[in-house]
Amino acid sequence: MAVVGDSGEPGWQRRIVLITGASRGIGAETARLLAARGDHVVINYREKRKRAETVAAEIIATGGSASVAGADISDPDSARGLIESVIAEFGRLDVLVLNASGGLERDAAPDYAMLLNRDAQTRLARLALPHLPVGGHLVFVTSHQAHFSPTREVPPGYETIAASKRAGEDALRAMTDEFATRGIGFTVVSGDMIDGTIIVRLLERRDPDAVTARRDHGDLPTVEEFATAVADATTSTEPLGHTIYVGGVDYVAAAQA
Helix, strand or coil: CCCECCCCCCCCECCEEEECCCCCHHHHHHHHHHHHCCCEEEEEECCCHHHHHHHHHHHHHCCCEEEEEECCCCCHHHHHHHHHHHHHHHCCCCEEEECCCCCCCCCCCCCHHHHHHHHHHHHHHHHHHHHCCCCCEEEEEEEHHHHCCCCCCCCCCCHHHHHHHHHHHHHHHCCHHHHHHHCCEEEEEEECCCECCHHHHHHHHHCHHHHHHHHCCCCCCEHHHHHHHHHHHCCCCCCCCEEEEECCHHHHHHHHC
């Protein structure tokens, strides 16, 4: 069923927005922002159900609309079930935010980064495509360290993540013609290391100098700043494949030189 909004405007409906990896960090903050703007946000989590439910409860307590949906998007059956559950509950999906990523976990298998950051992203996009309406939108969240990896040195220990996330971005860009045919928007949001995120904390454990080197170029973007860019991207009218950059002016300036 469609979720009817309470704006007081007859016929107004909330957009249904699915955000992967949204139980914490950037995903959770993006969910809060979009809910505050009037969307219903589906907060996807892999294992941390309580944390996802806490985010949803916070949103509902402030007058927003939210629900949770557990799924390991790297598992084909689980990913399919995620999309099917959203459609079964709401009848449609308006926006897919591909925020979940990983690979720096200590127990991660050698091929896990590529399975999650490339294969799972394109699989979920393909599963969602038949349900996204004309005017729907797909947003891919990445980092400068991955986005610019073909031409810039990657921090030690981050090479596998950078390669897999860039591969995921490239695979989604290869689907641009299909997005255009269906009338679906596609935006990439790339950010410098984001202060307070799990990725930065993991990198600081492995190679503190890599994070310090980024701080030497200026303050790192905050979770709130980056999440705002992701939320804004869901209504972008820029051409398909447009990239929104957050922080890291040295990366962007070098690419434009």
